[in-house]
Amino acid sequence: MKKTITGFSKFSKQEKIDWIVNTFFDDSKVAKETLSQYWNSNQVLQDLHDDFIENTISNFYLPYGVAPNFVINNREYAVPMVVEESSVVAAASLVAKFWSTRGGFKATVLSTTKIGQVHFMFDGGVEELKDYFETTKSSLIAATDSITKNMRTRGGGILDIELRNKTSELDNYFQLHVTFETKDSMGANFINSCLEAIADEFRRDDIQIVMSILSNYVPDCVVRAEVSCPVEKLYQENAVMYAQKFKQAVDIANVEPHRAVTHNKGIMNGIDAVVLATGNDFRAIESGAHAYALKSGSYKSLTNCEIENGIFKFWIEIPLALGTVGGLTGIHPLAKLSLEMLGNPSAKELMEIIAVAGLAQNFAALRALTTTGIQHGHMKMHLSNIIKQLDASEEEKTYLLNYFENKQVSHSAVVATYEKMKKK
Numbered sequence: 001m002k003k004t005i006t007g008f009s010k011f012s013k014q015e016k017i018d019w020i021v022n023t024f025f026d027d028s029k030v031a032k033e034t035l036s037q038y039w040n041s042n043q044v045l046q047d048l049h050d051d052f053i054e055n056t057i058s059n060f061y062l063p064y065g066v067a068p069n070f071v072i073n074n075r076e077y078a079v080p081m082v083v084e085e086s087s088v089v090a091a092a093s094l095v096a097k098f099w100s101t102r103g104g105f106k107a108t109v110l111s112t113t114k115i116g117q118v119h120f121m122f123d124g125g126v127e128e129l130k131d132y133f134e135t136t137k138s139s140l141i142a143a144t145d146s147i148t149k150n151m152r153t154r155g156g157g158i159l160d161i162e163l164r165n166k167t168s169e170l171d172n173y174f175q176l177h178v179t180f181e182t183k184d185s186m187g188a189n190f191i192n193s194c195l196e197a198i199a200d201e202f203r204r205d206d207i208q209i210v211m212s213i214l215s216n217y218v219p220d221c222v223v224r225a226e227v228s229c230p231v232e233k234l235y236q237e238n239a240v241m242y243a244q245k246f247k248q249a250v251d252i253a254n255v256e257p258h259r260a261v262t263h264n265k266g267i268m269n270g271i272d273a274v275v276l277a278t279g280n281d282f283r284a285i286e287s288g289a290h291a292y293a294l295k296s297g298s299y300k301s302l303t304n305c306e307i308e309n310g311i312f313k314f315w316i317e318i319p320l321a322l323g324t325v326g327g328l329t330g331i332h333p334l335a336k337l338s339l340e341m342l343g344n345p346s347a348k349e350l351m352e353i354i355a356v357a358g359l360a361q362n363f364a365a366l367r368a369l370t371t372t373g374i375q376h377g378h379m380k381m382h383l384s385n386i387i388k389q390l391d392a393s394e395e396e397k398t399y400l401l402n403y404f405e406n407k408q409v410s411h412s413a414v415v416a417t418y419e420k421m422k423k424k
């Protein structure tokens with residue numbers, strides 16, 4: 001049977017579903033039922049979701065959780081998180097509570113500049129190109145006037161346009177490197193529209209525009225978040241040794257890329273969850289963060305740790321191009337709700353909150369890794385998930401939790417213990 005098709009996007013939703021289930025599934029009825037189980041009975045909401053992308057045939061739900069008790073710059077927050085990994089929200093909540101009694105998190109936005117580039121080829125004289133750029137620069141900015149008008153009233157717009165000679169890296173390759181301030185919007189559409197208007201203005205017979213696009217590498221749109229406290233307040237026992245081990249774990253991630261990637265993945269567990277909950281673009285955030293981790297030429301930790309004069313300090317510095325207006329933030333009802341839960345923050349405040357979520361997650365991971373090991377917490381969650389599937393009573397649940405306190409958890413071991421207990 002043919003498994004390719006033309007004109008699929010023109011099909012009605014029902015036709016699309018029929019074709020998919022009949023073409024790719026042994027049991028089309030079951031496939032159809034699974035898809036329809038996730039439709040929203042509220043047609044207005046379903047239509048909204050249908051229109052986010054092309055060819056929508058169902059909705060893919062992820063859990064929406066909340067990590068309360070975050071204190072950031074002396075303000076209290078409950079942080080919404082969308083994530084499927086079982087330990088992320090629990091870890092964020094524990095760490096939020098922990099630091100709330102130790103002065104909370106401090107966060108500051110260091111910079112907010114975004115970048116876009118017009119990439120072009122030119123095989124004439126460099127001096128001639130420079131002259132042409134200097135004489136047209138003001139008209140390049142003027143060409144974007146109608147696009148930047150609103151943004152300028154909000155204090156944003158184009159900051160500068162620079163001609164960059166990249167011919168030492170690629171023959172005939174030049175760029176217009178454009179910097180932007182986009183205030184509370186992430187600014188992707190704004191930046192791309194400006195770049196296209198600039199490219200149109202810059203076009204000449206001997207200038208071959210290749211493409212115009214924003215960059216998701218934003219090393220000048222950076223936020224720093226930090227926690228600190230006396231070492232003895234960090235752990236109940238052997239605080240100095242454990243604080244040292246914690247710092248060593250960060251130091252290792254700073255010199256060993258294999259570890260750094262996993263270390264930063266843990267940070268992104270927290271970051272992406274809030275980015276998603278607030279309707280922001282997690283792919284943009286991911287690419288920017290990992291590129292930043294590589295800014296020195298070798299891939300390093302996004303967090304750092306210092307122990308000086310008995311004070312433990314742990315911080316993150318990360319680029320976060322976020323918006324609190326525009327895009328999905330205003331359209332998706334849950335993204336709107338998340339922003340309201342956070343007190344309708346500005347983009348800068350949201351940068352601070354999200355950097356904190358990343359720092360908290362990394363703190364939780366390193367604390368677990370350097371003490372009990374990561375599986376202890378994971379297995380506890382795994383154990384409660386298995387117990388839930390067993391339909392165990394409260395008494396049976398307590399028995400199983402106690403029984404597995406110091407034992408290896410596996411699905412078969414839990415089921416076997418449960419059955420044995422039932423027989424007794």
Ligand code: MEV
Pocket residue numbers: 085262263264265266267269365366369374
């Ligand atoms: C798992 O999702 C994240 C961790 O691997 C992060 C880390 O190792 O630091 C626990």
